[in-house]
Amino acid sequence: MGGLSEENIKGVVLALLSSAFIGGSFIIKKKGLKRAAACSGVRAGVGGYAYLLEPLWWIGMITMIAGEAANFVAYAFAPAVLVTPLGALSIIVSATLAHFILKEKLPRLGVLGCVMCIAGSVIIVVHAPRERAIDSVQEIWGMATQPAFLLYVGSVLVLVFILVFHFSPQCGHTNVLVFTGICSLMGSLSVMSVKALGTSLKLTFEGNNQLIYPETWFFLLVVATCVVMQMNYLNKALDTFNTAVVSPIYYVMFTTLTILASVIMFKDWDGQSADNIISEICGFIAVLSGTILLHSTKDFERSSSFGSSYAPVSPTLSTRLCNGNGEFRRDEEDPEPPEDMCMTKQ
Amino acid sequence: MGGLSEENIKGVVLALLSSAFIGGSFIIKKKGLKRAAACSGVRAGVGGYAYLLEPLWWIGMITMIAGEAANFVAYAFAPAVLVTPLGALSIIVSATLAHFILKEKLPRLGVLGCVMCIAGSVIIVVHAPRERAIDSVQEIWGMATQPAFLLYVGSVLVLVFILVFHFSPQCGHTNVLVFTGICSLMGSLSVMSVKALGTSLKLTFEGNNQLIYPETWFFLLVVATCVVMQMNYLNKALDTFNTAVVSPIYYVMFTTLTILASVIMFKDWDGQSADNIISEICGFIAVLSGTILLHSTKDFERSSSFGSSYAPVSPTLSTRLCNGNGEFRRDEEDPEPPEDMCMTKQ
Known part of the structure; x- marks a missing residue:
């Protein structure tokens, strides 16, 4: 039985806080964008930058960071x-807040999707393996250079290479799996390096300085490279295809690959009982199904308020940031007239 | 950790076989009804009895029994x-067989519903409590007469009484919860008495004769009474409301109340860890969500082939049997012309 160690509890609380902040930030930014559009008459989607003068938008941005x-x-x-997997909860937070604050109706099947995500998340939390105690960045380096993980990294790089140079020019703009596949593959490496860097920094803050080791700086370089690449292709995917198509595919592929990478590199499942592993996988399937369901409820998609805000179930700062002002991209089709939310300011 | 005892494995295998048989029986009967309709030109829904001469229909009926x-x-x-909860799998079997044999398209969300049901069922099986060893019918009698369970039975009877005599005449034909509520409440008592009777018979077959005790006969009487009542009101519900509305509500209420009754009477959760209980509840929520999703995929509902065959996620022989020939009830609206499946017989 995995159970919850003290470290795990900290991790879960932080992940939940993260989802609450990120989920909330979409709503705040959306309000800011609406206000800005109503006041200036020009929407972000058609080239307006009025939102930069809107404090609400900045509050949303800070919440997201x-x-x-x-x-x-x-x-x-x-x-x-x-x-x-707990990243899926940010979608629930947005959906719920949109329902109550923005008065956007969440359809019945959307509610069912939320329920599934929550049930799946609870199962994952209950059965999660304990975090192994790590004492130095070299220990992580050892994990990252074990043959099994090197094989994973190698396969990922080969796949990405093929996708970028062979499939991208050929069918990148017709097949949604090409760009999202590149993002997801790089995303799994981003998370592994983010985890390595985060652990090194944690050790450093605990007084065990890891900045003196070149490995720490190497992981920083990997984080930067992977995140830039992931960001670039996520934007390409979002520019080419509808968010409602990209988001669930990206979420499913990215989360699955990340779990696979983590199981290989950190041996999360070693020493866990079969029952625990089966439960985790089923919980994960429940979260994935809930996410797909939430995205496929058509009314929700059509409300278009989430625009690109749904994509960012990604692990890293910049990947989400880059979508920050794309929020209104699809709002051009939104028939709803700008509300005069800035009335009080006039 | 519950784990799977030998008895539990037998129970799971039997429950899975049961779902396979029942799920398959709908398809076989449906084929039989189609053939009969095509041959005689009169459908069951409009008073035809030609299906009684159709061997396929009888094979379906035997499979169901x-x-x-x-x-x-x-x-x-x-x-x-x-x-x-494993009863939900019969719906998946029907849906899958209908997809492949009857060529009825299962929509994407229906597939998602199936995946949810399976993931939830696996979690439930992995975390199920072990069956307690019971040596005599008196031991079950003791469980049935403990204050907590008597309180449950008393509450159920009072609720049923109020529903039957107060709400049925007033809003039974406008509110779907009245008839399905009566069925579900009585259903939970049916299952408890079926379990008591089944255990007594098992002990008898093992050489420990329980038929000499009046308690065994009392449980038989309770089974008969509850099942007749449940059957009667399930038919009323199906006659009054659309199957696609009745089935998921009935399944959710009936399964929830049965689990509640079992937890009170058989103390299934005593000695189980909190993790196990939480996992079971989440697994159960996943199955419920999957079932609701399967039922709410509109295309599937409109295909109307399942007619009343979806309702019978019920615990007892007669409750399902009584819907046996109502299969084509909704097929009158089916625009599809009778296929000449009996060509070969002519």
């Missing part, structure tokens, strides 16, 4: 197989 | 909290 920071720290405390 | 028998025996081996 806080959420991303919490997510980053969560990885330093708990295994990726625990933290990553 | 075999499934119900397996279900009955499963209750003698494994706890109700394990056997009852």
Whole structure:
């Protein structure tokens, strides 16, 4: 039985806080964008930058950064197989807040999707493996250079290479799996390096300085490279395809690959009973199904308020940030007239 | 950790067999009804009895009885909290067979519902409590007459009384919860008495004759009474409301109340860890969500082939039997012309 160690509890609390912040930030930014559009008459989607003068938008941005920071720290405390799937909860927070604050109706099947995500998350939390105690960045380096994980990294790089140079030019703009596949593959490496970096920083803050080791700086370089690449292709995917198509596919692939990477690198499932592993997988399937269901409820999709805000179930600051002002991309089709939310300010 | 005792494994296998038989029986009967309609030109829904001359229909009926028998025996081996939720799998079997044999398209969300049901069922099986060893019918009698369970039975009877005499005449034909509520409440008592009777018979077959005790006969009487009542009101519900509305509500209420009754009477959760209980509840929520999703996929509902065949996720022989020939009830609206499946016979 995995149970919850003190470290795991910290990780879960941080992951939940992260989801709450990120989920909430979409709503705050959306309000900010609406206000800005109503006041200036020009929407972000058609080239307006009025939102930059809107304090609400900045509050939303700060909330999102806080959420991303919490997510980053969560990885330093708990295994990726625990933290990553909990990212789905940010969608629930947005959906619920949109229902109550923005008065956007959440359809019945959307509620069912939320219930599934929550049930699945609870199962994952209950059965999560304990985080192994790590004493130095070299220990992580040892994990990252074990043959099994090197094989994983190698396969990922080969696949990405093929996708980028062979499939991207050929069918990148017709097949949604190409760009999202690149993002997801790189995303799994991002999370592993984020976890390595986060753990090193945690050790450093605990007085065990890891900055003197080149491995720490190497992981930082990997984080930067992977995140830039992931960000670039996520934007391509979002520019080419509808968010409602990209998001669930990306979430499913990214989360699955991250769990696979973590199981190989950190041996999360070693020493766990078969019951626990089966339960985790089923809980994970429940979260995935709930996410797909939430995305496929058509009314919800059509409300279009989430625009690209749904994509960012990603592990890293910049990947989410880059979508920050794409929020209104699909709102051009939104028939609803700008509300005069800035009346009080006039 | 509950784990799977030998008795539990027998119970699970029987419950799975039961679901396979019952799920398959709908398809066989449906084929039989189609053939009969095509040959005689009169459908069951409009008063035809040609299906009684159709061997396929009888094979379907026998398969269903075999499934119900397996279900009955499963209750003698494994706890109700394990056997009852697995009933949902019969829906998956029908849906899958309908997809492949009857060529009825299962929509994407229906597939998601199936996946949810399976993931939830696996979690329930992995975490189910062990069946307690019971040596005599008096031991079950002792469980049935403990204050907590008497309180449950008393509450159920009072509620049923109020529903039957106060709400039925007033809003039974406008509110779907009245008739389905009566069925579900009586259903939970049916399962408890079926389990008591099944265990007594199991002991008798093992050489420990329980038929000499009046308690065995009392449980038989309770089974008969509850089942007749449940059957009567399930038919009323199905006559008044659309199957697609009745089935998920009935399944959710009936399964929840049965688990509650079993937890009170057989103390299924005593000695189980909090983790196990939480996992079971989440697994149960996943199964419920999957069932609701399967039922709410509109295309599936409209295909109307399942007619009343979906309702019978019920615990007892006669409750399912009584819907046996109502299969085509909704097929009158089916625009599809009768296929000449009996060509070969002409």
